[in-house]
Amino acid sequence: MIPYLSASEIMIRGLKDENNEYLQQTFLVKQVSQRGRSVFSKKTFKKGDYVIEYKGTCKEYDEHEFRALHATYEKNGELSYCLEFSVEGKKYLIDATREFEFGIARLINYAKNPNLKLFRPLVVENGKNPRIAIYAATNISVGEELFWDYFSSLNPAKCLLSSNNAELDEIKWIYSRRLKTGKITYKLPKRRISERSGVCVICYKYLKKLSNHLITTHGVSEKGQRQKMILEGRSLKIGDALDAIKPDVKRRRKLTCHICSRDYFQLSTHLARVHKLSPELRRYHVESSKKM
Known part of the structure; x- marks a missing residue:
């Protein structure tokens, strides 16, 4: 009868x-x-089996x-x-950077859906530092690539991927996920388009609640069409907004006040506030200024 072993006893x-022969017979490192x-993995593991240290x-x-070590x-x-x-209240660090002979575990890559997990720190020999065992989180078949989650195991680990993967795209690395087939997928979160403010491409006004304006006015x-219009308006330069979207629409020009000989975009407002003219006189001055 096989004696029952607890998880801690299996890990210990x-x-x-574990020795060099076990590592060579069990694992394969490749690009x-x-x-x-x-x-x-060169062999099968059942869920809960000890895999590597x-x-x-x-x-x-x-x-x-x-x-100082990291800077070096x-x-x-x-x-x-x-x-x-x-x-037990003490913080430890395992530096595997230059563990070239037995440091295969340092080369295991990251995934959100891993097939490996880290067991709690174990003191195997009295008076010695604790050790970290890695066990199978799922059943692992021959030839399957090994992964573990750097951020959910123990304290957040300051482990890095290989330089090729890190330089590829850090965002993709953070959102990477391992599928059950063993492949890695990068599903980036959808960027929510802010619908609070922007330039309306229909009436060319800057509004704080642009999405509501497009609906009501x-x-x-359709939400997709509104988002497209919001992005289109934001891509325009303020001075070229009318020419970029509707070249046939004439940009409003300044009109000259005949009383003070100065140019104004809102000539009628100027005539009412500064010169106190009646609506009929304001209309006459605006029309005559347009003909100039």
Whole structure:
């Protein structure tokens, strides 16, 4: 009869038994387009099985030391593979940046729907620093690419992807998701178009509630059409708005006041406020100024 082992006992046994031979027989590292180096499984794992240790130099976390270490790696053109976690109020750091022989776990890429998870920190030997075991979150088949979620496991990990993937598009990396088929998809959130203010492309007025104006004044009920009109209005320069959308519409020009010999866009308003003219006289001055 097989003795029952708790999850902690399974992880501790895996940490003790892991060696270089196990790593070579179980994992394959190869280049993947858009993600750089990635890790693939050579054997099957059942959900809950021990997979690999996040191996590196483990020590108590010090902010100044970490910043200096990160600056050194950046100066040398190296990627920093550091994992932070806390145990019993103490903060630790595992630096796997230069763990070239046994540091396969550092090359496992990120995905929101991972097939691996990090187990809580375990002290395998008394007086030694805690260690991090990675276990199978789902059933894993032969040849399947391995992923884990950098942000939901333990404390947020300051791990980086390969330079190729990071330089590709950081936004796509953040919103990447692993499908059940093993492929990676990048589903970016839809950018909501602000409908509060903008220039109306029909009456050429700047309005604080442009979407409401298009509905109530111009009867544009379709949301897609309103959004298109809002974007079209925002792409125009203020001075060229009329010419860009309706070249046949004449731009309003300044009219000359015959009394003070100055030009005004709103000549009728000027005549009423400054010269106190009656509507009939204002109309006469405007028409005569247009003929000039």
